[in-house]
Amino acid sequence: MGEEASTVYHLFDWITVGSLNLGFSFLVDPLSALMLLIITGIGFLIHLYSCGYMASDESFGRFFSYLNLFIFFMLLLVMGSNYLIMFIGWEGVGLCSYLLIGFWYKNTSYANAAKKAFVMNRIGDLGFLIAMFVLIAVFGTLEYKEVFAKASQFPMGDATLLLITLLLFVAATGKSAQIPLFTWLPDAMAGPTPVSALIHAATMVTAGIYMIIRSNILFTLSPLTLQIIAAIGVATALIAAFIAMTQNDIKKVLAYSTVSQLGYMFLGLGVGAFTAAFFHVLTHAFFKALLFLGAGSVIHAMHHEQDMRKMGGLKKYLPITFMTMLIGTVAIAGIPPLSGFFSKDEILAFAFAQSPLFWGLGFVGALFTAFYMFRMLYITFYGDFRGTTEQEQHLHESPMVMTLPLIVLAVLSLIGGIINLPSVLGGGQWLANFLSPIYEYSVSRASEVHLEHSTEYILMAASAIAAIIMAILAYQKYVKKQDLPQEDGAQQGSLHKLSYHKLYIDEIYDALVVKPLNGLSKVLYKAIDKGLIDAIVNGVGDIIHASGRGIRQLQSGYVGFYIIMMVLGVAAIVLYGILNM
Structure with missing residues (x-):
């Protein structure tokens, strides 16, 4: 990282053992600066929203103490100048995740969900711990600058770097919910909805992606690891999207959607599109936080009812929530000109350049995404109200303290794509240029797609048209035909049953x-x-x-x-x- 683009703030010498000297210091560079903006920006909006959502909770103070502790550890994770500081933040957000998922700990199932998240994250964290020991043994330090400078001298495909990157990827699969350690994230919906928006959409689950982008030189020199990351990413994106197709809990749909979108980010990392993956982290933070907070607004109006089969017709009662969630849905579905279209399309373009198979699988996942997201929107907001008479009498729009963050996030979801508008559409790829200093040691900066403009146009058009078609098909099924999910959860066919029961992965x-x-x-x-x-x-x-x-x-x-x-x-x-x- 060039001196003009990054600054290290050394606070004090922390650990000195033999030749190992680790300082407690912070690194501020383009990557950490953007992460700071995401964490504090989205964090502020969610804090504001929580003032209304948690107002009647008897543990209001405890909730905010956990939330602020989480922000502290997340900032520590992204600001550390070495892997040890990152690991402290890494473990800290895991602890806060446990506290917040199990916030209503008197409910046994919620407490079990918190334990499940904690244990599954510990499995991944062991990979991080071993990776640090190997880094010390090989490089004699954990400081990013020293590690990356020395690593750049290693040959492509070096076995030591392969071991380190595989261990770091194991850590990322736990924190960022990839196969096989993804089942904790849907269960994490047991926590209050603002927790789902902050931790399980915008910040904590992207820690694995941040760590891989930060270590880009190590992964660039380990092509086998990148291929594994791409394969795991696209498989996660497909499986999670398939499961989301039939879920009836509004937060569970969004949870599997998060797992699927994280899969897309890992696909981007695996094909060397580090900037494109981070672009999707950025846009995903906007529209997924918006969707979770919108779902929270619906749950708030429905007196903590989360089953979409008991909703319907909420469009007229919750107009602001509906409009903002519509924007979020269009964005995540990848329909232009909203932000999700540009970030997802850039990842798919890189995938196509490396392997048409990856592009094809990613494209199918995008079709699923558009269908299940519009399914959620239509079942919740269209048709007749299917809840109780008492619920209908108390339906009302959320207070301003809750709707204002929705509006801000909706605006960001609308215009967020301009941050890295591709050159094929006349953009200057601002994000790619801004992040270029962090790829100083990388063999390939991976900031541009080497495709013909005509090919890019065809890929964009195919993606956008397919998403619109899936939205229309969902409208025909759930609004026109009123073919709603059965109240008793009755299944129709083996594929439907597999999806509804989440592929029986938890049972396995x-x-x-x-x-x-x-x-x-x-x-x-x-x-x-x-x-x-x-x-x-x-x-x-x-x-x-x-x-x-x-x-x-x-x-x-x-x-x-x-x-x-x-x-x-x-x-x-x-x-x-x-x-x-």
């Missing part, structure tokens, strides 16, 4: 991992803990107790007994003296 994990571990724990508890350790501890106690019970007889309190013992003692002393004369 339960059978292959959870139950065997529980069984092993019970065996170890009975054989080792109770049979061996407890037996030794209790045996020692029993021996001491039995000996104490015998010796206790010597302290009987009878004077005659003491006189006899005294006489016997004197006799023993005299006898000892005679024998030794």
